[in-house]
Amino acid sequence: MSTDTHPSALGRASAWALPVIAAAQLLMVMDGTIVTVGLPNIGRGLAMTDGDLNWVLTAYALTFGGLLLAGGRAGDLFGRRRLFRGGLVLFTVASLLGGVATNGGLLITARALQGLAAAVIAPAALSLLADAYPPGPGRNKALGVYGAMGGLGSVAGLLLGGALTEYLGWRWIMFVNIPIALAVLAGTAALPAGSRQRGGVDVPGALTVTLGLGSLVYTINRAGSHGWDDAVTLTTLAVAAALFTAFAVIQRRTRHPILPGAVIADRRRLGANLVMFLMGGGMLATFYFLTLYMQAVKEYPPMLTGIAYLPMAAAIGIGSGVIGPKLQAATSTRTLTAIAMAVATAGMAWFGLLTPDQNPWLVLIPAQAVVGAGLGMGFVACTIAGVRDIPPHNTGIASGLINTSQQIGGALGLALLAGLATTVTTSHATTTTVHEALTHGYTTGLMAGALTFLAGLIVALYTLREDRGGR
Known part of the structure; x- marks a missing residue:
């Protein structure tokens, strides 16, 4: 193995290393959902059909998730900090291209390029975090912060997307990435160069x-x-x-396979990725259905829709930053993951009580808080389990696999559950009002999401072995 930084430098984290890495992860995940609230405006502005609009979300998730493993391997081979910086440059250019897009095809292309850039940035970021923090409580805390960005980024995208769409126009959903990416790029001087391996992509x-x-x-x-x-x-x-x-x-x-058998041979690591896959599917579907419920049924404007996600954002932060780390230190990863999935399942089942004219404080707000707390704890547990005890030469691949599981789970889960919801809505369209038919469809999709989280609970119980105190 060769390295492009002195070995003694690895493990001594700059005070800015974690904020830079966390900000990059936040940006990558945030961009997966930031367009959601603005989709109706994008469709009107670029004369896109509903089928084309789906690909504005899917193009990003597919290239992000599908190329993450190769991106992780490339970082191992060519230098993680170097690839991290190159990815940020590409992400900036793609965001500019999306902001000036004059038709749907160009916007979808820009979103695919953003996903490609994210596929390089995300695994490099997690690998650099592992390089900067030696194994132990410090790394677990840093991993917890990093994992929390997976949930917070999704909600932050919805909040920011709503505000930008309503007050500045949907193009700023793309333009806002540029200053953030440039700031993260400037902060990369605080990162270790990272280890490098030999081989191919x-x-x-x-x-x-x-x-x-x-x-x-x-x-x-x-x-x-x-x-x-x-x-x-x-x-x-x-x-x-x-x-x-x-x-x-x-x-x-x-x-040089992008998915070496040794990476998924460990039952705990495989289980962590399966749970993350199921969480990704349920979470993205939740954002999709709740956004449509708030805009199409409750008729909230984009800004109010974004604000309505604050309970989930706060709960994810508490679950990942407070509850999750405390439980991780006191119990096993298996128990923490099971608790997280049980809490998230209960919150999703609560969404099944939504009605067209319901007070949001009865279901919409409290159920979000419950789901968010469960997801926050789950991100911590799965991130730690997914990269623990991995050999140095496979760190980038294992890091990429965690993000791949979430992104691909989101793309497939959304496709399946959205199709189910559409079928239910259509079946009720002739016997109920439009709002009632839509609500039937959305709540059915949310209940299916509850089953997705329940499946995550079962997977955790059968695959994650006991290891107390995060050791």
Whole structure:
């Protein structure tokens, strides 16, 4: 192994290292949801159909999640700080391109480029954090802060997106990234250069898995409107299956796979990623359904919609920054994850009581707080379990896999649950009012999200072994 920084420098974190890394993670995750509240305005401004608007969200999630493993490997090989900086430059350029987009195709392309940049930045950030903080309570605390950004970033995107859309216009959803990315770029001087490894990047593997995921998401979206017996739906499903098969073959035969078997051979690490996958699916669907409920049923303007997410933002911060670390120090990762998923499941079930004319203080606000607390604790537990005890040469891959699980879970979960909600809404459209039909659909999707979190609880109980005190 070679390194581009002196070994003694590793593990001595600058006071600015954690804020810089946390800010980068916040920016990457925030951009996954910042466009959500502004989608109606984007559609009107660029004459985009609802089907095209879905890809404004999906393009980012797919390239981010699908290329994260390759991005993590590239950081291991070419230098984590170097890749971190390059990714920030690309993210800045892509944000500018999205802000000046004159049609939907250009905006979707910009979102895909943002996802590509995020796929480089996110795993490099987590690996640099591991380089900067030696194993122990200090690293666990830093990982807790980093993990919290996964939840806070999503909610912050909704809050900021609502404010910018209402007062400055949807293009500022893109432009706001530029000063933040440049500030993080300036702060990279506080980061260690990070260790480097020898080997290669599995480009064929990265392309096949990303295209396979894109085909699968397209298949699920199309099936929701055309059915599973539609010829195009079946064709794209077959294409997705072929691409995933090719990916599996490539991983067996290539010298430098983007997903080495050793990384997921550990049952705890595999379990942590499965739970993160399920959390990502339930969480993104929650934001999607609640945003539509507030705007289409309650008729909240964008700014009020964003403000309405404050209870969830506060609860995620408390769960990840206070409750999660305390429980992690006192109990096992398995127990903490199980508690987190149980709390999140209860909150999601509470959303099932939403009605068109309901006082928000009865369900919308308190249920958000419960779900947020559960997600906050879950991010801490899964992040720690996902990178603990990983060999140095696989740190970037393990870091990328955590983010991959969340992003891909979000893309697939949203596609499935949105399709379910649409079907339920359509079935009620002829017998109830529009608002009642929509609410039926949204609450059904939210209840399905509760089952997703419940599945995470079951996975945690069966895969995460006991390890008290975060050791």
